[in-house]
Amino acid sequence: MNPSDMNHLLKNLPTPSQPDEFWDALPQRVIRRLHAAPLPPPAPLRRGLAPVWAAAVAVVCLAVGMRVGFGLRLTEPPARTEFAPAQFAALYHEIAGRIPGNLQGIIVTATGVNMIVAPSSAARTDRPLVVQVIGADAQSKLRVLPLGKDHSLTPAQPELTRFVLARSFTPPAAPPVKMPPLRQLKSPHRT
């Protein structure tokens, strides 16, 4: 069968002949439907717009999620307030009293108190070091140089961390007040 024969055949396919009443009534039925409650649009455009809507919803969710996430992060209060010099002193004395002669420094971070302890009491320095780390990353990679020589701290990520360095205070002869026992004593070496 050649294409023209097939075209002729297809054009003359049997089709139902609806009565005239049907054609007369059809427009009125449509008009009545249109006057009734608004109908949802039929499938063609819904199908076409579905991916667009899905993408739009995804973008909005992403934007809201990022806004909320960054907002919470930016408005998060500092984990710990800065220590006053008197508090440094009290803290130093309490810890030094537990391991006399070995304590070289104290690092206070948002997650707790870290100590720098010499292997023996002979390595003790008379200039104690107390450092409070305030900043984004309480587990920031601090590198503590030997205290007896330099007393300096070098953060691996300086943009993330701020240091409050207080090493020149004079420890009083006796603790001004009796402090409750520390709960967060870590291992002898810095954690």
Add this chain to the structure above:
Amino acid sequence: MTSVDKERDKEPALIRRSLQQDAEAFEALMRHYQQRIFLLAYRMTGVATDAEDIVQEVFVYAYQHLHEFREGSSFAAWLYRIATNDCLDWLKRRERRDRAYRGWLEDRSTTASAVGEMAARAHEALLRLPPKQRAALVLTACEGFNHAEAAQTLGCSETTISWRVFMARKQMQRLLRNTE
């Protein structure tokens, strides 16, 4: 000037009036196109009652979205596009598609005597074609669209239409041979 041409000349005015909620104008548009849309739906679905439903849906949708019709373009192509998409959507539902085929087989027993056996077989073969190939063939062979118009109606390229028509004809030939 033929009556069809006269009707076509009236179309822009009828569309503008329909946009202003003029029901009579839209009714005139419906009367002009309803049988053509019905035939398209019937050829696509093979079930007269479903074709009736589709015609209603098409006109309801067309009225509700008439503001999206671009003035100056072909209203017939726009309407056919809605109708074809509606038919394709209908065909996607396998259950209804199967029912359509069964329904057509039942109808065939009552109408086969009145129509040529060859035409009946051709219709059966047409309903077995994949929906998009069927749409391409119905628009080009039955409705007389050229490939560009069919492409515009179906929202694809002319090359795609040409390929679908080619495949549809090939498949039709095979199906008709098998039913001999």
